[in-house]
Amino acid sequence: MIASRKEIREADVASHYNELDRFYRDIWGDHVHHGLWLRGDETREQAVRQLAELVAREAAVGKGMRVMDIGCGYGATAQLIADEFGAAVTGITISEAQHVIAQARTGGKGNPTYLLADWLTNTLPEESFDAAIAIESSEHMDKPGFFAQARRVLRPGGRLVVNAWLACEAPTANQERWLIEPICREGRMPHLGTESDYRQLAADAGFAVERFQDVTRQIARTWPMIVRVFLVNLLRKPAYLRFILDPKSQNAIFGLTIVRLWIAFRTGAMRYGVFTLTKQ
DSSP: OEEOSSOOOHHHHHHHHHHTHHHHHHHTOSSOSOOOOSSSOOOHHHHHHHHHHHHHHHTTOOTTOEEEEETOTTSHHHHHHHHHHOOEEEEEESOHHHHHHHHHHTTTOOOSEEEESOGGGOOOOTTOEEEEEEESOGGGSOHHHHHHHHHHHEEEEEEEEEEEEEEOSSOOHHHIIIIIHHHHHHTTOSEEOOHHHHHHHHHHHTEEEEEEEEOHHHHTTHHHHHHHHHHHHHHHOHHHHHHHHOTTOSSTTHHHHHHHHHHHHHHTSEEEEEEEEEEO
């Protein structure tokens, strides 16, 4: 795994999403994850929805199932799974800003339920979920701890679907120096693993890999769209420029990280994988 040169703590991750809250909502929207282009002519909104639906299918979500959304963001994916698949969903986020919006999204329905907590130290009951999903959230965590908690809360035979940003198996020195390590540090990720790393970590935690899908090509349109929206907002919204130039802004560098990510996925330094795992 490629590690950040700076230690990344849970508080750093929370601060990142809290400080960048308005920018994430402006640029990424409610789901805060990639889109999945299957035909090629979908809108970004359709592609984002297709990725969430793929995850639900891979987790074999059905009516009445208890599903955990690890790193649920603003709760849009959890709400989709609850509404369209009939599951009882619990989402967890470390960001107070995200939690407030996720809570408001429920409209008092009680499903999904959202927790403001650190996944690595959660106190959820053992074997209390039938399935769990983690869409672009494991990157921010200690990986053995992430998998250990997933195994603890899942029933025997329960499925875990992990959508992960992955480093390529053998990055060059320049890819590591100029792309992958800075992406870790600036994006508040302690390290980025490869497909092989995730397979080994999952096996060590007691999961069997049922399937791995490399969907890097299908998600590739996300980044030019994100960069375009960011630049348009930078030109049209004075608050963007003020934030970037403010020396007190702790996460202003993420504007550069967006460009690094676009280049990393385009050049093969990074890949996007979907792991379908089963607790043994």
